[in-house]
Amino acid sequence: MNKIIASCLLLVSSVISGCSLAKGDDGYTAGDLRAINHVKGIGINGFSVNGYHVPGLGGGYCCIMLPEKWMPDLKAHIEWEVDPDPYAILPELGTDEYRKAYAKYKTNYQHYSATVDIPQYGEERCGLTVHFLPCHQVKVTTVCDGYGTPDYPVKEPRNMKEPEICPVK
Template sequence: MKIRHYLVVLGALLLAGCSQPAAKAETRSGGGGTIVAINHTKWAINHFSVDGQSGIDAIGPWQGGGGGCCYAVPAKWRPGMTVKVDWESGVGGSKGFPGFADREKFKKWKKDMQAQNEQHSAVVPLLDYTGQKTCGITVHFMPCDEVKVTTSCVSPGRPGYPINEPLQMPEPKVCPK
């Protein structure tokens, strides 16, 4: 039930974003919308951006979020088109949180948590959107620090949505390089 509710909310965000004005850039003249993400990993996404535009929200493990406005792609797709996604991943929980009463314990816990954060960057191909309406961009964070993106106006989980991996994907013991 949580996944269904999540997909409805994400779909509403995507549709709402489609009515937003396109980003004001000469090369970005396609349909505009929000920057949202779906996290298929056990790690939190502390923050992320697409081509330098912030996705706004932090995203917990196996969740979705974002909401940065506005993102638009060029009106015409060309082979080789890419976007740059930057993000920080970290621990997706507060295990061992000592509370705030003992400041030294809290500072040590916070330092230990931050030590597990990792910075990532990927140049990701844009799927062909020729003949389709575009609605911002949805970033899918996958295991092994892989990223997929789509400009589709179709809601995740619906027929015609181009990225169909399950939300809770297991992380392999060894990631391909």
């Protein structure tokens, strides 16, 4: 029984980390895409980075291709869909009432995009983590440290309130 459990754990960890170790012959490395929503009261339904789509938030989602060597003009074009009322109560799933209510509800979804610089990285990088911030701002990082650790470059807290008026860029 212990051998079966150990084998299952090894298989799961291989699948989860597989993308961040893949190397291509064209000078690119595959890495996981992750995201953290810092804005209280909104939901991120999904996002894409340079065309690589992730259907929601959560753990690593395979994959994005990053050059093995960082370049000064390296950019991340991020597109995302926001649910401004992620805790809305809809009729019972699968009913005609639900389908009608959901069709109306999803018209409130909002779509945004931003292009940001990908910070310099070296040999060690762990895919790309996108941070969704108030006022439709985003930051990205490739570091392997976890959010909230001392060396993690994005310091904004979670559950930030969206201001009444966002500053004009």
